[in-house]
Structures are given as C-alpha cells and as structure tokens.
Amino acid sequence: MNNPEIKLFNEIIQFLESEREIYGPFSLPDSSVEPEQALNTDTVNKPDTSISANSSASEWLTLHSEGKPLSLLEKLDACKSLEELKLFCGQANELRTDLNGTRLVFGVGNPNADLMLIGEAPGEQEDIQGEPFVGAAGQLLNKILEAINFKREDVYIANILKHRPPGNRNPNPDERQRSLPYLLRQIDLIRPKIILCLGKISGTTLLNKDDSLGNLRGVFYPFRGAELTVTYHPAALLRNPQWKRPVWEDVQRVRKRYDELGGKP
Ligand code: URA
Secondary structure: OOOHHHHHHHHHHHHHHHHHHHHOOOOOOOOOOOHHHHHOOOOOOOOOOOOOOOOOHHHHHHHHHOOOOOOHHHHHHOOOOHHHHHHHHHOOHHHOOOOOOOOOOOOEEOOOOOEEEEEOOOOHHHHHHOOOOOOHHHHHHHHHHHHOOOOHHHOEEEEOOOOOOHHHOOOOHHHHHHHHHHHHHHHHHHOOOEEEEEOHHHHHHHHOOOOOHHHHOOOOEEEOOEEEEEEOOHHHHHHOHHHHHHHHHHHHHHHHHHHHOOOOO
16 A cells, blocks of 8 residues: 555545535546556546537537636637537527528538638528528539539538528628637638638638738638638629639639649549
C-alpha cells in the first residue's frame, strides 16, 4: 500500500465519494479493475464524445460541457462529422430566419468532395425538399457542372444560410453572420481543395470583403486550406444571359485548377 500511485488512486476515490455526497450519484470505476490497470493512461479508453443519431442535443451538451457553458465555437469543434454537425444545426434557432416553420437545408453531396459550391440561401423548392439547388437555378447549376465534367454527386453543395428567408429576399447581414460559424465548420469537415461561391452574397460573406462580383471573380483566394473563387449566381444568369460567357470562363478555370491541385477524377 505504499505505492504512491495506489495512494493517489485511493485519494481520488475518497475525493469522488465526498463529491458524490454533495452533488449526488455518479458512476465510480469498476472496483474489479486493478488500480495499476485503472491508472495506466495508455490503456484508458477515451470517452466517445461524438453525437450519435440517437443521442439528444441536451445529452450531448451535458457530455461536452461538464457543467460549464461551452462557447459556440467549442460546440462546433466538438462536431466531428457532417452527421453530428447536421444534428447540431437542426437544434440551432440562430440559423432560422424570420420565416416560421422552415426546414433545415444543411447541404448535399460527397462529404469528401474536392470541390464545394456555396450559394446564398434555400428558396421555396429547397425548403420543401430539404436540399440546396433543386429549383430552376439548381437545374442550371447541374448543367454547368456537367459542362465541366462533374456530376452533382461528385461535389458538395451548401448555402450561406441553412433556412429559407421570407419571400426569397437576400440574406441580411445579421443572418449571414449568425450562420457563418456553422458553414465554416462544414467547410473544415469537408476540406475541399476548391470552393466556388455562387453569387455576390456568398463571395462577399466568405471573403469578408464588400466588392462587386465583377471585381471579385477571376481570382483564387487562399481560404481555410482551400482556394476560393467567385462567379455569378445561376439565378442571376437566368435573368442575365450576357453573363454566360464570364461564367463559362470562371468554371473552366475551376476545372483546370481542380485538375492541377490533384482533385479526385
Ligand atoms: N439559390 C441559392 O442560393 N441556393 C439554393 O439552394 C437555391 C437557390
């Protein structure tokens, strides 16, 4: 009993037991486990702190907070997969707009995509189907992707906002800022090589730079380990056919850079 580790172990048990008297029951280590074994940090299994599909957000927060409130960034950081992040976004009221009853439009596509496309916000069809770019702009986007030899399933598609704004108005600055940390975590989990922003709202929000689309396009900006570039939004292209040529140039540049960076074939 004069092994200092065993002494320490017994002191910890005594401390935990006195804490239990104050704070109520919690589980102690299995007493059939030898103290030497219990103290061997090499063999200690790390607790599974992931959110599983059947754990509620409150269970998950308890698991992570150990009584202390976590910051949003800490909570986002604790989401270790897109599934976990999606569950977390589903509980996040700050992602909502002032349109009631909208559905989460999290994102769709290959979770390991080397090309990620980011639009503005879900519209009516996207809200109904829970998937980005499924309306008229989405049909055009699919054609643009095919023209540069991508299938929709090869890439990942998301929006700056994860809920539909009323009347399809532009996302306002407050909505964009509230949604941004969630999108940044999504980008970090996907780790694309190239991000293509569709439209000025997407480009200016991510680059944190207020400029015209004409000035922003044509450049690959370093962004969270990826290269980010901007082109016209497909919905704008439907209304302004004169932007077909610049979009064609932009997406061809994207395809070329994607291949240069060794994007998945
Ligand atoms: N426009 C967008 O920006 N995103 C969508 O998902 C649909 C239309």
